[in-house]
Amino acid sequence: MIIPLVRALLLSAAATLLLAAAAGAAEPARYQRTIERYTIPDVVLINQDGEKVRFKTLFDTQQPVVVDFIYGTCTTICPILSAGYANLQRKLGTDTTRVHLVSITIDPENDTPAILKKYLAQYSAKPGWDFLTGSRKDIDRVMNAFDAYFRDKMDHKPLTFIRSPKDGSWIRLYGLLSGVDFLDEYKKAGLQ
Amino acid sequence: MKFLLTVSLLLLSLTTALAAEPLPSAAEIQRLGERMYRDGLLPSGAVMKAFVSDDVPVDGTAFTCVSCHLRSGLGSIEGEVVTPPTNGRILYQERKPYVQGAIHVPLIHNYAVYLPERPAYTDQTLAALISAGIDPTGRSVLKAMPRYELDDRDMAIMIAYLKALSDQPSPGVGEHVIRFATVIVAGTDPVAVESMLLPLQFSVDRKNRLAAAAGANPRVARMGYNMLGDLQSYTFTLARWTLTGPPEGWRAQLDDYYRKEPVFALLGGISPGDWEPVHRFCEENRIPDLFPVVDYPVISDSDWYTLYFSRGIRQEGEAAARYLHGMADLIKDRAIVQVIRDTRRGRALADGFRAGWQATGHTPAIDVLLPAAEALTGERLQQIVAGHKPAVLLVWDDAASLPAIGALAGQPDRPGLVLASGNWFGQALWTVPEPLRELVYFTWPWRLPQEDARFDISVNKIFAGKSPAAYDPRIVRQSYTTGEVLGKALMEMRGEYHRDFLYDTIGMMTDMYYPLYERVSFGPGQRYAAKGCFIVQLGKGEKPQLERRSEWVMQ
Amino acid sequence: MVVLNKLSRTTVLLLSLGLSWSPAFAASNDPAEEIFHIVNDYRYDPAGTGGDPDTGHTLCGTRCNALSADYLNYMEPGGWEILKVAADVEMTVPLNNPFMKGNCICIADEYLLRIDDLSRVHPVKSERARERSSEIAR
Numbered sequence: 001m002i003i004p005l006v007r008a009l010l011l012s013a014a015a016t017l018l019l020a021a022a023a024g025a026a027e028p029a030r031y032q033r034t035i036e037r038y039t040i041p042d043v044v045l046i047n048q049d050g051e052k053v054r055f056k057t058l059f060d061t062q063q064p065v066v067v068d069f070i071y072g073t074c075t076t077i078c079p080i081l082s083a084g085y086a087n088l089q090r091k092l093g094t095d096t097t098r099v100h101l102v103s104i105t106i107d108p109e110n111d112t113p114a115i116l117k118k119y120l121a122q123y124s125a126k127p128g129w130d131f132l133t134g135s136r137k138d139i140d141r142v143m144n145a146f147d148a149y150f151r152d153k154m155d156h157k158p159l160t161f162i163r164s165p166k167d168g169s170w171i172r173l174y175g176l177l178s179g180v181d182f183l184d185e186y187k188k189a190g191l192q
Numbered sequence: 193m194k195f196l197l198t199v200s201l202l203l204l205s206l207t208t209a210l211a212a213e214p215l216p217s218a219a220e221i222q223r224l225g226e227r228m229y230r231d232g233l234l235p236s237g238a239v240m241k242a243f244v245s246d247d248v249p250v251d252g253t254a255f256t257c258v259s260c261h262l263r264s265g266l267g268s269i270e271g272e273v274v275t276p277p278t279n280g281r282i283l284y285q286e287r288k289p290y291v292q293g294a295i296h297v298p299l300i301h302n303y304a305v306y307l308p309e310r311p312a313y314t315d316q317t318l319a320a321l322i323s324a325g326i327d328p329t330g331r332s333v334l335k336a337m338p339r340y341e342l343d344d345r346d347m348a349i350m351i352a353y354l355k356a357l358s359d360q361p362s363p364g365v366g367e368h369v370i371r372f373a374t375v376i377v378a379g380t381d382p383v384a385v386e387s388m389l390l391p392l393q394f395s396v397d398r399k400n401r402l403a404a405a406a407g408a409n410p411r412v413a414r415m416g417y418n419m420l421g422d423l424q425s426y427t428f429t430l431a432r433w434t435l436t437g438p439p440e441g442w443r444a445q446l447d448d449y450y451r452k453e454p455v456f457a458l459l460g461g462i463s464p465g466d467w468e469p470v471h472r473f474c475e476e477n478r479i480p481d482l483f484p485v486v487d488y489p490v491i492s493d494s495d496w497y498t499l500y501f502s503r504g505i506r507q508e509g510e511a512a513a514r515y516l517h518g519m520a521d522l523i524k525d526r527a528i529v530q531v532i533r534d535t536r537r538g539r540a541l542a543d544g545f546r547a548g549w550q551a552t553g554h555t556p557a558i559d560v561l562l563p564a565a566e567a568l569t570g571e572r573l574q575q576i577v578a579g580h581k582p583a584v585l586l587v588w589d590d591a592a593s594l595p596a597i598g599a600l601a602g603q604p605d606r607p608g609l610v611l612a613s614g615n616w617f618g619q620a621l622w623t624v625p626e627p628l629r630e631l632v633y634f635t636w637p638w639r640l641p642q643e644d645a646r647f648d649i650s651v652n653k654i655f656a657g658k659s660p661a662a663y664d665p666r667i668v669r670q671s672y673t674t675g676e677v678l679g680k681a682l683m684e685m686r687g688e689y690h691r692d693f694l695y696d697t698i699g700m701m702t703d704m705y706y707p708l709y710e711r712v713s714f715g716p717g718q719r720y721a722a723k724g725c726f727i728v729q730l731g732k733g734e735k736p737q738l739e740r741r742s743e744w745v746m747q
Numbered sequence: 748m749v750v751l752n753k754l755s756r757t758t759v760l761l762l763s764l765g766l767s768w769s770p771a772f773a774a775s776n777d778p779a780e781e782i783f784h785i786v787n788d789y790r791y792d793p794a795g796t797g798g799d800p801d802t803g804h805t806l807c808g809t810r811c812n813a814l815s816a817d818y819l820n821y822m823e824p825g826g827w828e829i830l831k832v833a834a835d836v837e838m839t840v841p842l843n844n845p846f847m848k849g850n851c852i853c854i855a856d857e858y859l860l861r862i863d864d865l866s867r868v869h870p871v872k873s874e875r876a877r878e879r880s881s882e883i884a885r
Contacts, residue, residue: 030335041788044805046747050517050552052805073699073715075262076273079255080244080336087248109703109713109723109745114551123254133747137786137812152702153715156271176336178246518809521802522846583846608845639820646824705823726813740813741843 031175033185038161038170041141045104045134048116053132055142058102059163064189065100067161069148070131071107072115077158080176084160086123087179088186097128099186104142105133107153147172164189215348218356225353230263232256234346242338250338260336262716263496264693265357268700273336276307280355283313318354319347358690364456365689368403370682372396373431373455375446375470375484377463387667388462388485389432394654395675396428403427422687430459435470442469450477457694460484460674462667465536471498480691483674483721485667488540495719499698501670501709502722505537505615508635509544509588511725512611514746515633516584517552526583528557529576529607533589534564541588541613558582562589570599581605587612591620594628601627609633614728614738621730621738629730633741637725638666639710640738647707669708676706710744780862784855786815787835796848806844811853814840818858826866833857 045053059065068085070078085103089096105111116131125131133139143149148159162171162185171189215221224235232240232252240252257278262268265279277283289309310329313321317328325332325339342350364371374392376385406413406424416424433449435442446469461470461484471490474481474497481498489500503510516528528549532542542559550556560576562568568589573596577585585600585607587593593612600606614621614634624632638644651672652660660668681697682689699716706712709722724744731739789811791803821827838853 042790042804044808054801054804071715073717074270075268075716076260076270076275076336079250079259080248083244083248083250083254086250086254107713107715108747109711110715110718112551112747124251135743135746135808135812137743137815138808141787150271154270154700154702158271158273176245178335179248180246515809518805519802519844519846521799522844643820646821646827649824649826703819705819707824710820711817742809743812743815744817746809 031173031177031181033174034172036147036161036170036172037168038145038147041138041145043134043138043141045132045138045142046113048113048120048131050113053130055132055138058100059168061100062165063098063100064165064186065102065163066186067102067104067146067163069106069143069146069150069156069159070103071105071153071156072111072119073107074153074156077156077176081158081160082119082123084177084179084182085129086125088182089126089129091179091183092128096126099128101129103129103131104139105131106139106143106150106156108133108136108139146170162186162189215345215352221349221352222356224349225356228252228346228350229257229265229353229357234342235349240340240342242340244338245335255338262692262696262699264688264690264696265354266688266690266693266696268696268716270700273334274307275336277358278354279357279359280351281359283318283354286310286312315348315351318351322347322350358688358693361689362456362691363454368425369427369429370689371429371431371453371455372457372459373433373449373453374459375433375435375461375463375481377442377466378434378436380462380464383662384464384485384664384667385462386662387664388460388671390658390663391654391668391671391675392430392459394656395679396430399679400427420683423682423685431455439466439469443473446470446473450479455479456689457482457691458484459678460671462486471495474498478691480694482678483670485670488536489720492719496695496717498719499695500720501673501712502637503544503720505540505613506544506547507720507723508613508615508637508725509541509546510548511544511635511637511727511742511746512586513545513548513552515727515742516549516611517554518746520552520554523583525555527580528584528586529560529580529582530557530586530588531560531562531568531573531576531593533568534561537616538562538588541616542586545586557586568593568596570596573597573600574603577603577605577607582607584608585610589616591617591623594620594624597632598625598628601631606631611635611727622736624730626732629732629736632729634728634730634738635725636728636738637722638708640726640728640740642737644669644707651707666708669706673704673706673708673712677701677704677712781860782832783816783821783858783860784814784836784838784853785818785858786811786853786855788854790852790854791842791849792839792852793849798842798847798849802847803842803849806842806847807851807853810840810842810844810851811855814838814853815855816858821860826863827860828863830859830861831856832859 040056040059042054042056045055047053068081070081082103085101088099088101092098105116111133113133116133120129120131140149146161150156157174158176160173160177162173164171171185173185177185216224227233228235228240232255234240240256242250242252244250260268260275261278265277267275267277269275287307287310310327313328320326321333322340323342325337327333374389402416403425406416413424431453433446435445458474458479458481461481463484463486465488467484467486467488468490470481470484475495479497483499483501487505489504490498491503491506516523530542530545532538546557558580577600587597587610589612597610600610610632612632612634614636617634621634651669654668654672677698680701681694684697685693696716698714699718701714703711703713710724710726712721713723714721726740726744727742728738729741730736789807791798791800791807793800793803818829821829834856835854836857838855839850840853842849842851
């Protein structure tokens with residue numbers, strides 16, 4: 001069969017083009033990165049097992065924490081963010097709980113614990129990845145605290161936050177990151 | 193340049209190779225292609241593999257074509273990420289440069305025209321896009337588009353599926369007419385039927401008057417076009433399909449109606465009880481039904497074609513469970529008792545509570561079933577309370593249970609709180625005597641009356657001189673929502689009248705604030721629009737108002 | 748058309764939120780005006796009852812959130828305007844739970860809702876609409 005070879009060539013040609021573009025000065029940044037400090041609101045959320053979680057206490061830890069905002073029936077943005085989380089867990093190997101990955105729904109209307117659980121299973125999530133829902137007003141407070149308030153879930157933007165355990169600052173990443181970018185950012189936060 | 197030459201040569205060889213692959217029958221392509229597109233499974237049954245964002249491996253079962261391009265293939269928009277259409281009819285047309293003002297864009301959702309121009313796809317360039325993310329101009333498309341690893345035959349099936357996707361308008365769509373029907377189950381209270389029909393007919397008539405006026409007056413036509421795009425020239429029809437006899441016989445009647453007049457979608461519909469046969473008919477024929485007025489919708493997390501206002505009566509029971517979940521640590525080992533009137537309504541409330549309460553891992557409540565015709569006396573209720581000493585008593589019964597609940601008020605071993613259905617209590621809710629008001633909480637699956645009154649300004653226009661007193665105010669408000677959602681969706685569909693696109697469009701709508709429900713919200717695949725239910729108490733004084741004790745939605 | 752409506756409503760909201768009215772204005776006795784709150788934060792005060800702070804915090808979340816309005820419910824029907832009259836007001840309410848005592852402190856922004864100028868120009872029409880409203884509300 002000639003086709004697999006053709007496809008391989010095509011892919012490598014595409015890769016060449018991408019590399020060439022990446023080397024050019026005109027290539028725009030693929031995502032925006034800022035360092036921020038956030039005040040975490042004292043609200044009680046519910047995880048995928050229906051357990052109450054006092055949100056603030058998630059960050060009383062020396063463990064790295066990553067936060068993103070997604071929802072169960074979302075198109076485009078969430079699948080990509082979640083594929084990124086799943087990829088990171090794969091790279092972590094057997095001890096996936098070394099990093100706490102937290103997804104927070106921006107659609108608490110629809111996202112019951114059962115829906116959260118199903119979503120995690122769809123991405124083969126391992127221990128260390130929690131998905132939180134709650135009352136709409138509490139979720140609004142969390143979004144506001146991260147300067148990530150969406151008036152409606154359809155105004156959703158791709159945001160990922162990495163908390164450095166060293167000084168509690170946050171790396172705010174705006175855009176859809178490749179696996180390599182995500183791991184780089186993760187290391188920049190001082191995490192191994 | 194060298195790169196482009198390489199790509200062209202490769203595409204040339206692809207042409208030959210793709211043509212050589214034998215394809216299955218059209219029906220098989222539809223089945224296998226749909227499975228790849230929607231479920232991320234290859235014709236072999238194996239999981240489709242892809243890379244997204246350059247280097248992130250992803251399984252088709254986590255996400256696949258449908259996750260972004262949606263069922264109709266006509267694309268989606270979320271935040272600032274635009275997913276263009278992926279159906280053959282559009283891909284195989286050149287995307288011309290868009291000149292501002294040259295053609296009218298009815299809504300911001302008509303986003304595709306803003307995308308970069310490109311030549312028409314061919315089978316070969318489409319294969320290059322799917323496998324390598326390269327479009328016919330040689331550009332690499334957004335990283336959000338996964339690069340799929342498909343062999344030649346699977347690629348050919350996928351391309352053939354995309355060519356058929358949303359290719360022709362759905363049944364019920366004529367050159368200048370869109371046909372709808374509404375289903376009325378004989379024996380439904382005539383006031384309820386008229387209340388369901390009035391707002392629907394209002395929406396249809398309003399649309400048709402505009403089409404007629406536009407036909408007669410070019411200035412009106414221009415105005416209509418600015419508002420509605422090509423939809424302005426369409427007229428709507430609304431047939432009434434009446435179902436008689438027992439539910440087992442409905443399917444044949446529906447098939448018969450549909451054979452005589454294929455419709456694009458069902459609007460509303462009403463039944464005092466069963467709806468499942470209509471739900472199944474829609475599911476099997478892939479016909480949308482927007483918002484039937486029913487208390488007992490079919491509960492499913494995978495069925496697609498009926499969009500309900502809410503999960504019906506059981507949603508109140510589910511809300512009660514969520515409310516009590518917040519104080520579960522205080523209830524500890526004390527019992528929760530459900531007194532359940534053995535009717536469909538009583539059982540639906542109890543089922544909702546049971547499912548919600550047990551989903552969070554609590555000890556099941558104790559159920560006490562009351563025969564349908566047996567009055568709930570004070571003695572009986574006290575006996576139940578003395579026997580189980582519950583922390584919480586749920587009374588799933590009508591307002592005739594009020595005196596029995598009242599008799600508990602003075603008892604030393606009374607439960608901490610009593611929860612009942614405000615919906616079922618009806619007007620009697622306002623007669624709860626003051627000493628009881630602290631003890632009794634109600635589920636209330638609508639906006640509070642004092643706040644909903646502000647929305648009358650919208651609803652009143654549909655009465656057009658008729659007396660509102662002749663109609664059921666809640667059903668009128670429900671049906672008003674149906675007309676509004678349909679109108680908004682059709683406007684946003686920008687000439688693509690496909691059934692799956694109707695639901696894709698509704699799925700992309702922002703939360704809406706219409707009369708009756710505090711909020712209706714949508715989302716891809718979400719089929720119960722009003723997801724909340726307040727827990728309320730009756731306030732103090734002679735003219736008490738309902739006071740919220742919970743948010744609309746709790747988890 | 749829908750989009751334009753939304754835009755103009757948002758504009759009205761932004762404009763009205765930008766105006767600074769004195770809180771005294773809130774004391775108006777006009778029945779067509781009402782006060783509502785949007786709760787920003789909350790805390791539990793056991794008030795010497797020994798109530799568990801964690802559970803109290805959860806329950807105060809529910810209690811205070813229930814007092815909080817969704818401003819879109821006021822803006823969407825049209826005919827009304829919203830004026831912010833005070834920020835971060837502390838409201839103390841009893842926890843109101845049969846199994847635990849104590850109070851909740853709800854920290855809220857206070858808004859005045861009133862009939863907008865357009866509806867005021869046609870008071871007769873508005874009055875009729877309100878009468879019909881109260882009939883249907885009950």
